[in-house]
Amino acid sequence: MIDFRSDTVTQPSLAMREVMFNAPLGDDVYGDDPSVNALEKFASERHGFASALFCSSGTQANLLALMAHCQRGDEYICGQSAHNYKFEGGGAAVLGSIQPQPIENENDGTLCFNKLKAAIKPNDFHFAHTRLLSLENTIAGKVLKLEYLAQARRFVDFHNLALHLDGARVYNAAAELDIDITAITTHFDSVSICLSKGLGAPVGSLLLGSEELINTAKRWRKVLGGGMRQAGMLAAAGHYALEHNSKRLIDDHHNARYLAEQLANISGFEVDLSINTTNMVYAKVADHIDINALADKLKAQGILISPNHNLRLVTHLGITCADIKQFIRLLSAHI
Numbered sequence: 001m002i003d004f005r006s007d008t009v010t011q012p013s014l015a016m017r018e019v020m021f022n023a024p025l026g027d028d029v030y031g032d033d034p035s036v037n038a039l040e041k042f043a044s045e046r047h048g049f050a051s052a053l054f055c056s057s058g059t060q061a062n063l064l065a066l067m068a069h070c071q072r073g074d075e076y077i078c079g080q081s082a083h084n085y086k087f088e089g090g091g092a093a094v095l096g097s098i099q100p101q102p103i104e105n106e107n108d109g110t111l112c113f114n115k116l117k118a119a120i121k122p123n124d125f126h127f128a129h130t131r132l133l134s135l136e137n138t139i140a141g142k143v144l145k146l147e148y149l150a151q152a153r154r155f156v157d158f159h160n161l162a163l164h165l166d167g168a169r170v171y172n173a174a175a176e177l178d179i180d181i182t183a184i185t186t187h188f189d190s191v192s193i194c195l196s197k198g199l200g201a202p203v204g205s206l207l208l209g210s211e212e213l214i215n216t217a218k219r220w221r222k223v224l225g226g227g228m229r230q231a232g233m234l235a236a237a238g239h240y241a242l243e244h245n246s247k248r249l250i251d252d253h254h255n256a257r258y259l260a261e262q263l264a265n266i267s268g269f270e271v272d273l274s275i276n277t278t279n280m281v282y283a284k285v286a287d288h289i290d291i292n293a294l295a296d297k298l299k300a301q302g303i304l305i306s307p308n309h310n311l312r313l314v315t316h317l318g319i320t321c322a323d324i325k326q327f328i329r330l331l332s333a334h335i
């Protein structure tokens, strides 16, 4: 199957499976798993943090960050379209008693500092305590500029807030900007990174932060049932992904660009080629096209898409340029 639904669908390569198979294991709740310990040590140093925590998912890593930065009755500010506001079941409120304060994202994915400033609550018992600003990079595939991140750092320092990055796809941002990952992570107090999206590991995310923050997060991870025992098989895959699969993400971006250009030539598919959305392609599908029927036909021919008139196609290590050509050929035949 050629699967355009998401970059979460990647399968571990043979080399990755071999590393998983051979990973030395122990009980990570006792701190005894050498492969988890090696990943956490590598990840903290690689990204410029004192400490790192291997988590079951990006959702869990973000929730742990929010619960480590904020107490009951505190508040975090984030984008209206932030994953950790909109797509994580309201976990911060449900499980952390933390109030989200969403702000409408600008078209480039940023949050406007004037709007942020207006949202920060005064120190008065009518209000929740504003503790944290949470950004996302990439956001809907868009890369936040380094200059914006530096401004965000100055903003939070001035207002005495902490700064978290939902960096599920932060390696896509680094690949696109052709910079070392630390040029991005250096601005943040905590960062979550998905190992199981474009990086191609089967399961797992990282949370990075200070030793104190990670110790708090580790406690909440246990409370939430996220203390995993011989997790080293998964950690080893994540470690392999970080070391081998980050540079190749630019190939996914080139493939996505090619896909966007080809799709824009097909009638009924409107693609805005002026926006760079890294490994994502967005298209508005004309009303007269029966998108569900189209998805069914493509599925019968070995291609998976999420049927939606706001179509999102995602490139990843399981999709080659030849796959894209095949998709465009079949799609054109159906339109």
Ligand SMILES: *Cc1c(COP(=O)(O)O)cnc(C)c1O
Pocket (backbone or CB within 6 Å): 056, 057, 058, 059, 060, 062, 083, 084, 136, 166, 168, 169, 194, 196, 205
């Ligand atoms: C996928 C994603 C997450 C959550 O990751 P899961 O591992 O699916 O829980 C968080 N933030 C962003 C921006 C994501 O794309």
